[in-house]
Amino acid sequence: MAEAISFLEPRADVLARRSAIVADLADLLAPECLIHEQRELVPFETDAFVSYRRLPLAVALPRSTAEVAAVMKYCHRYGIPVVPRGAGTSLSGGAIPQEDAVVLGLSKMNRILDIDYANRTATVQAGVTNLHVSESVSADGFFYAPDPSSQLACTIGGNIGMNSGGAHCLKYGVTTNNLLGVKLVLTDGTVIDLGGKALDAPGYDLLGLVCGSEGQLGIVTEATVRLIAKPEGARPVLFGFDSSEEAGACVADVIAAGIVPVAIEFMDKPAIEICEAFAKAGYPLDVEALLIVEVEGSEAEMDDMLASIVAIARAHRVKTVRECQSATEAALIWKGRKSAFGATGRIADYICMDGTVPLSQLSYVLKKTSEIVDGYGLRVANVFHAGDGNMHPLILFNANDPEDAAKAEAAGNDILRLCVDAGGCLTGEHGVGIEKRDLMRHQYADVDLAQMMSVRAAFDPGWILNPSKVFPLEGRNAA
Ligand SMILES: Cc1cc2nc3c(=O)[nH]c(=O)nc-3n(C[C@H](O)[C@H](O)[C@H](O)COP(=O)(O)OP(=O)(O)OC[C@H]3O[C@@H](n4cnc5c(N)ncnc54)[C@H](O)[C@@H]3O)c2cc1C
Numbered sequence: 001m002a003e004a005i006s007f008l009e010p011r012a013d014v015l016a017r018r019s020a021i022v023a024d025l026a027d028l029l030a031p032e033c034l035i036h037e038q039r040e041l042v043p044f045e046t047d048a049f050v051s052y053r054r055l056p057l058a059v060a061l062p063r064s065t066a067e068v069a070a071v072m073k074y075c076h077r078y079g080i081p082v083v084p085r086g087a088g089t090s091l092s093g094g095a096i097p098q099e100d101a102v103v104l105g106l107s108k109m110n111r112i113l114d115i116d117y118a119n120r121t122a123t124v125q126a127g128v129t130n131l132h133v134s135e136s137v138s139a140d141g142f143f144y145a146p147d148p149s150s151q152l153a154c155t156i157g158g159n160i161g162m163n164s165g166g167a168h169c170l171k172y173g174v175t176t177n178n179l180l181g182v183k184l185v186l187t188d189g190t191v192i193d194l195g196g197k198a199l200d201a202p203g204y205d206l207l208g209l210v211c212g213s214e215g216q217l218g219i220v221t222e223a224t225v226r227l228i229a230k231p232e233g234a235r236p237v238l239f240g241f242d243s244s245e246e247a248g249a250c251v252a253d254v255i256a257a258g259i260v261p262v263a264i265e266f267m268d269k270p271a272i273e274i275c276e277a278f279a280k281a282g283y284p285l286d287v288e289a290l291l292i293v294e295v296e297g298s299e300a301e302m303d304d305m306l307a308s309i310v311a312i313a314r315a316h317r318v319k320t321v322r323e324c325q326s327a328t329e330a331a332l333i334w335k336g337r338k339s340a341f342g343a344t345g346r347i348a349d350y351i352c353m354d355g356t357v358p359l360s361q362l363s364y365v366l367k368k369t370s371e372i373v374d375g376y377g378l379r380v381a382n383v384f385h386a387g388d389g390n391m392h393p394l395i396l397f398n399a400n401d402p403e404d405a406a407k408a409e410a411a412g413n414d415i416l417r418l419c420v421d422a423g424g425c426l427t428g429e430h431g432v433g434i435e436k437r438d439l440m441r442h443q444y445a446d447v448d449l450a451q452m453m454s455v456r457a458a459f460d461p462g463w464i465l466n467p468s469k470v471f472p473l474e475g476r477n478a479a
Contacts, residue, residue: 004409005052005093005434008468010100014057014080021080022058025102028070033108035059044085044103048150049093049435051351051405056083056097063108065183065191065221072219073189075102081464084215086127086158089150091352092433094162094214098468104219106157112136113222119197121180123224126157130164133225142227145172148429149338157220163212165429167337168294170387171262172228174429176211183222184210187460197224209455214431215466217459231296234262236333237306239313240287240320244268244370244382247289248362250316251386254293255359259308263294264387265337268366271344271383271394278343281336282329284320291386292337340383341394348379349399353412355419356428357389365422369393372414376407390428391419417442432470441472449475 014021022036035041036058046053057080062068075082081101088095097103106127114123115137122133122144130151133144147166148154154164160182165174172178181195195207210217241247244266251264267275267283267290276283283290291313295305310321324330336343344350357365366382373380373395384392393415397408416426416439426436426443440449453471457463463476 004406005437006473007054007098007434008473010098011079011081014078014100017078018057021078021102024074025058025060025071028074029060029062029067033061033063033067035061044088044097044105047085047088047090047093047095049091049096049433051399052093052096052434054097054099056101056103057099059103059105061105061108065185068104068109068185068219068221069189069191071102071104072185072187075464076188076462079462079464081467082219083466084157084161084219086155086161087129087150087153089154089158090162090433091354091430092162092427092435094431094433094466094469095158096434106155106219106221109221115227116197117142117227120227120229121197121224122227123222124156125222126160126220127155130154130156130159137227138230141230143230144225145169145178145228146175149341156223156225160211160220160223161213161215162429162431165385165388165390167263167265167334167385170264170385171260176208178226179207179211179223180226181224182207182210182220184218184220186218187462187465192218195224212431214433214470216456216470217465232298233302234294234296234330235302235306236263236292236294236324236330237309238283238320238322238324238333239291239293239318240284240322241289241291242287242317242319244289244366245363246316247291248366248386250313250318251291252359252362253312253316254309255387257308257312259305261293261295261305261309261387263292264385265292266290266382266384266386267292267337267340268382270379270381271340274343274347274381275336275340275383278339278346279332279336281332282322283333283336284322287319292333337383344381344394344396348396350381350394350396351408351412352430353391353393353395353415354427354430355391355416355424357391357419357422357424359389361422361424362386362389362391365391365418365424368418369415372418373411376411378404378407378411385428388428389424413439434469437468437470438472440470446475
């Protein structure tokens with residue numbers, strides 16, 4: 001296990017009261033809603049950032065907002081750290097507990113509460129999975145736009161925590177652009193409602209603040225999200241290139257021309273081979289880089305947009321242009337892309353980075369990324385949301401070799417610094433978590449971080465909510 005990232009020292013007073021805390025929580029929750037036996041805590045010791053793990057003190061699985069509020073009120077009273085958790089698919093260690101923390105899991109709050117087609121909204125409990133929202137309205141011709149590749153498992157609460165995105169967010173925006181309201185339990189157990197079905201509530205945009213706050217400002221128990229009518233038609237098209245740089249430059253030129261397809265996804269050769277071996281999606285294997293470009297609308301609209309994109313691709317010496325011929329083929333193309341991380345896990349351990357760069361820097365950053373990873377003697381596969389400039393280099397390594405693991409982390413940090421230096425940022429959609437906590441100093445000046453921490457402390461003066469995430473441990477203005 002890698003140990004480069006340190007954890008907060010657990011609070012001795014909290015650890016000493018473990019049995020009393022469990023007994024008190026047992027008064028607030030039904031027996032099936034509280035986990036405290038060591039072997040049953042194991043599934044909660046990490047998330048998808050698997051190199052790091054800690055057993056939590058206990059896991060609370062409340063069934064209602066009132067139960068969440070009761071747990072928060074209790075933990076606030078005794079200064080017990082609380083780590084909110086959805087499905088635990090965070091790739092940045094956002095849901096990894098600390099030894100003195102109560103993990104507050106939302107998995108039992110998994111009901112769709114209201115579908116309102118007149119206002120095109122759905123109100124759901126925080127533990128509902130992302131895909132379930134779209135599935136619930138699909139037969140009526142609607143969908144929920146943000147589509148993380150983990151959408152089968154990840155929850156709406158976790159999506160709000162990380163302000164998650166996905167392949168189809170180029171046109172429709174990420175979680176924050178599709179979120180209309182939340183019910184939020186504050187650190188002392190007070191319940192507040194932010195936003196609602198109507199647009200643009202007056203006053204400060206606290207809803208915008210909560211989205212992406214990584215479980216540090218409160219616990220989301222319910223969310224109202226935007227539903228979108230399905231387009232008349234949608235068509236993914238494959239564009240193969242002889243170099244990653246040409247593919248990157250093509251993406252930049254498409255966006256610069258003011259063309260906004262629904263999705264532009266990028267795969268380099270290693271990623272194409274890995275995904276094709278898994279999904280048999282029909283990706284061309286004789287190219288160095290592949291773009292999956294999806295257009296939508298009427299047949300005429302799609303033809304029109306595609307003609308402009310093909311013209312730009314030809315200027316970048318595109319080698320293959322393949323339009324998808326059937327719904328089955330389209331599904332396979334997306335299956336290949338969306339299983340990229342899982343398919344990579346079949347051949348090697350990997351860490352997935354998540355930097356964002358201005359599109360004009362895409363080709364340069366791709367080239368430098370290869371050089372960085374080569375320099376550490378490792379391999380990289382790139383598969384990412386190119387239209388948003390949101391890069392996901394997957395650095396392949398051997399987790400059983402501590403030296404290899406350390407090299408992978410170092411390469412990842414170098415790549416994220418490169419993204420910042422190229423005018424981008426440390427995270428596009430996976431959040432800061434514990435993974436990028438210390439790199440926040442590379443992105444922000446101390447004065448910027450201090451201002452953010454003041455906002456955080458206004459919601460949670462005792463810093464009990466997910467305390468070891470987002471901000472460097474040293475220099476925090478924690479109480
Ligand atoms: C294979 C794979 C593919 C992925 N693909 C994508 C992708 O395409 N796009 C993308 O954006 N991400 C992706 N991710 C990352 C991850 O799925 C997202 O970050 C997701 O939103 C996490 O949801 P979760 O329910 O698992 O939350 P968790 O991992 O449990 O928690 C995430 C964060 O949110 C906080 N949190 C959770 N629930 C609540 C709540 N109710 N109230 C307040 N805070 C809360 C947690 O404390 C934590 O900080 C992928 C992950 C995997 C493993």
